[in-house]
Amino acid sequence: MSKIFKWLIPAIAILFIAQSGQAYDPSKHMGKGGKKAGGHHGYSRHKGPPADIPAHIKERTSPDGKAINLNKSQIGVKGMAILAKSPELANIVSLALQGNKLGDEGAKILTDSETFKHVELLNLWGNDLSEAGGRMLAESPHFRHLKELKLTRNKLGDAVVIALVQSPNTAHLTLLNLDANQITDKGAIAIANSPHLSNLKSLDLYNNQIGPEGIKALVQSKYLTHLETLILVRNSVDIDTALNLEKTATLPNLKSLQLF
Numbered sequence: 001m002s003k004i005f006k007w008l009i010p011a012i013a014i015l016f017i018a019q020s021g022q023a024y025d026p027s028k029h030m031g032k033g034g035k036k037a038g039g040h041h042g043y044s045r046h047k048g049p050p051a052d053i054p055a056h057i058k059e060r061t062s063p064d065g066k067a068i069n070l071n072k073s074q075i076g077v078k079g080m081a082i083l084a085k086s087p088e089l090a091n092i093v094s095l096a097l098q099g100n101k102l103g104d105e106g107a108k109i110l111t112d113s114e115t116f117k118h119v120e121l122l123n124l125w126g127n128d129l130s131e132a133g134g135r136m137l138a139e140s141p142h143f144r145h146l147k148e149l150k151l152t153r154n155k156l157g158d159a160v161v162i163a164l165v166q167s168p169n170t171a172h173l174t175l176l177n178l179d180a181n182q183i184t185d186k187g188a189i190a191i192a193n194s195p196h197l198s199n200l201k202s203l204d205l206y207n208n209q210i211g212p213e214g215i216k217a218l219v220q221s222k223y224l225t226h227l228e229t230l231i232l233v234r235n236s237v238d239i240d241t242a243l244n245l246e247k248t249a250t251l252p253n254l255k256s257l258q259l260f
Contacts, residue, residue, distance in 0.1 A: 049074045053082055057089075067094035071123070074099065080106040084113035093118055098125035098150075107133035111140035120145050125152040125177075134160030138167040148175040152204075161187035165194035174199055174226075179206040184236075188214030192221035201253075202229040210235040212245060219249035219257065229256045 050056035053075055061068045065088060073079070080102055083089065095116060102110070107129055110116065122143070127133075134156040137143065146169055161183055164170055176197070188210045191197060203224070210218075215232055218224070230251070237245070242259035249257060 049076055049079065053079045054086075057083060057086065061089070065089070065091050067096075068092055069094075069096045070100060071096045071098040071125075072100075074101055076101045077103065077106045077109065080109045084109050084115050086115065089115055091118060092116060094121040095119050096121075096123040097127065098123050100127055102127040102129070102133075104130055104133035104136070107136050111136040111142065114142055117142045118145060119143060121148040122146060123148075123150040124154070125150050127154060129154040129156060131155075131157055131159050135163050138163035138169060140169065143169045145172060146170065147172055149173055150175075150177040151181065152177050152179040154181055156181040156183075158182075158184055158187035158190070162190040165190050165196055168196070170194075171196045172199060173197060175202040176200060177202075177204040178208070179204055179231075181208060183208040183210060185211050185214035185217075189217045192217035192224065195223055198223050198225060200224060200227055203227060204229075204231045205235065206231050207234040210237070212237055212241050215242070215245050215259070216248065219245060219251060219254075221251065224251055226253055227251050228253050229258075230254060231256075231258045233258050233260060 050073060056073060056075070057068065057070070057079070060070050060073070068083075068089065070079075070083075075083070079100065092115070097110075100106070102124070106127065107124075124137075129137075129151070134151070134154070138160065149170070156178070161178065161181070170176070173196075183205060187208075188205065191203070191205075192214075197203075203218075205218075210232065215235070215237055218230065218232070221227075232242075237259070239260050246257060246259055
């Protein structure tokens with residue numbers, strides 16, 4: 001009996017590891033210890049805005065002046081105004097603004113400023129943007145070079161999604177994160193039918209309200225031909241329906257489809 005256990009236990013462990021690699025990875029939306037994720041930069045959370053915002057901005061700007069990480073800095077509208085009027089940031093390509101309490105007022109300052117006209121990577125995760133703020137981004141003439149756009153955990157809804165995917169600002173996107181934005185089938189269908197998103201490789205729609213109709217449109221889209229990763233976990237579809245929809249996927253370059 002002991003000899004059987006010696007080879008049986010490792011075999012079970014190997015099987016478990018192999019299977020778990022195919023399942024949805026919650027770490028993409030959670031931080032260490034099961035906490036909500038803080039983005040891709042890993043700075044600790046402040047209790048309030050920096051005492052010296054200009055000095056904080058300088059500290060968080062890369063030596064070459066092309067990237068700035070202000071994730072969780074809580075600079076607010078005041079800090080956004082300082083950023084927008086900083087000529088030394090005119091060559092910024094990567095702008096990380098997760099968790100800064102910008103709201104629609106901050107979004108207006110951001111989208112009205114020519115300072116950010118070269119930005120390719122924009123992170124606005126968790127900034128309390130509503131439909132108004134989202135529309136500002138879609139309609140801004142200063143964000144024509146975006147390649148990665150993270151709008152996770154705002155309050156955008158279908159109307160903003162429709163405006164975004166019809167905007168030339170999304171024509172070069174390779175990554176789009178719209179987790180937890182109250183998106184339904186209407187928004188998903190707009191994404192699926194957008195010629196502007198033909199370069200998209202990664203689309204994250206985790207924790208929305210998309211049903212079978214919207215999911216079907218996405219997995220059978222004739223425009224999302226370069227899409228490699230599609231995340232649809234925690235939407236309005238049961239497991240059996242999700243499995244059936246998975247079988248209907250026709251996206252030619254899809255490598256990872258996460259439905260549950």
